Amino acid sequence: MISNQDLFHVHTFRCGHAEEVPDRAYIEKALELGAKGIWFTDHCPFPGDHFMRAHRMLYSDLPEYVDTLKKLKKEYTGRIEVHIGLETEYFIKYDEMGYYKELRENNDIEMLLLGQHMAELPDGRYSYDLGKEELIEREYKLLGEEMILGIQSGYFNAVAHPDRIFRKRRVWDDEMNAMAINIIHYAKLAGIPLEQNESSKATPNYYRDEFWRLAEGKADIIRGLDAHFLREIKLI
Ligand SMILES: [Zn+2]
Ligand SMILES: [Zn+2]
Numbered sequence: 001m002i003s004n005q006d007l008f009h010v011h012t013f014r015c016g017h018a019e020e021v022p023d024r025a026y027i028e029k030a031l032e033l034g035a036k037g038i039w040f041t042d043h044c045p046f047p048g049d050h051f052m053r054a055h056r057m058l059y060s061d062l063p064e065y066v067d068t069l070k071k072l073k074k075e076y077t078g079r080i081e082v083h084i085g086l087e088t089e090y091f092i093k094y095d096e097m098g099y100y101k102e103l104r105e106n107n108d109i110e111m112l113l114l115g116q117h118m119a120e121l122p123d124g125r126y127s128y129d130l131g132k133e134e135l136i137e138r139e140y141k142l143l144g145e146e147m148i149l150g151i152q153s154g155y156f157n158a159v160a161h162p163d164r165i166f167r168k169r170r171v172w173d174d175e176m177n178a179m180a181i182n183i184i185h186y187a188k189l190a191g192i193p194l195e196q197n198e199s200s201k202a203t204p205n206y207y208r209d210e211f212w213r214l215a216e217g218k219a220d221i222i223r224g225l226d227a228h229f230l231r232e233i234k235l236i
Pocket of ligand 1: 011015017043228
């Protein structure tokens with residue numbers, strides 16, 4: 001459903017770390033470039049707003065986000081397709097609360113993009129609470145395992161930057177290879193595409209050729225911008 005003439009994976013000012021421009025500015029830029037569609041996937045909030053304000057919109061912002069994009073979708077009909085989505089981590093805790101089901105049941109939200117930026121720990125903390133050494137050792141395993149649960153949950157339409165979980169590892173080893181193969185396998189099984197992320201390419205060690213060599217021909221691959229600034233809007 002994502003065409004290669006679409007601009008996929010665009011954030012908005014609401015997440016706290018993107019350019020302070022109205023959503024319309026991204027659409028106008030996309031039109032200028034001759035794109036067929038634009039997919040907004042801003043960072044999804046969680047009830048209770050446990051996570052840092054600088055990382056995502058507030059839970060109370062969500063209705064406004066959807067409403068604003070709905071109006072723009074209508075306004076731009078016939079010129080460009082405006083799609084409404086959210087990028088979110090998968091957390092067992094919020095699944096048990098019924099949150100993903102609730103998001104899925106919202107007919108205005110067309111796309112849930114699985115972006116596993118952190119993982120839950122059994123003691124209720126999150127992976128970012130671990131020390132530096134432990135993160136080097138375990139981050140990709142924790143994120144990879146939870147990402148696979150997300151893929152299997154059936155709530156998601158695509159996986160954002162799956163290779164980014166390996167960012168803290170310099171040398172590609174057998175265990176990382178096994179994790180990559182698992183992610184690719186379960187994505188294929190679930191019939192959802194894996195995203196090659198333009199923003200990852202700009203950060204050392206975020207984009208892993210080792211991963212994409214394994215995925216080639218084994219899973220569906222899409223390309224996403226992960227745009228947080230107008231200047232990152234481009235056809236790829
Ligand atoms: Zn972001
Ligand atoms: Zn993103």
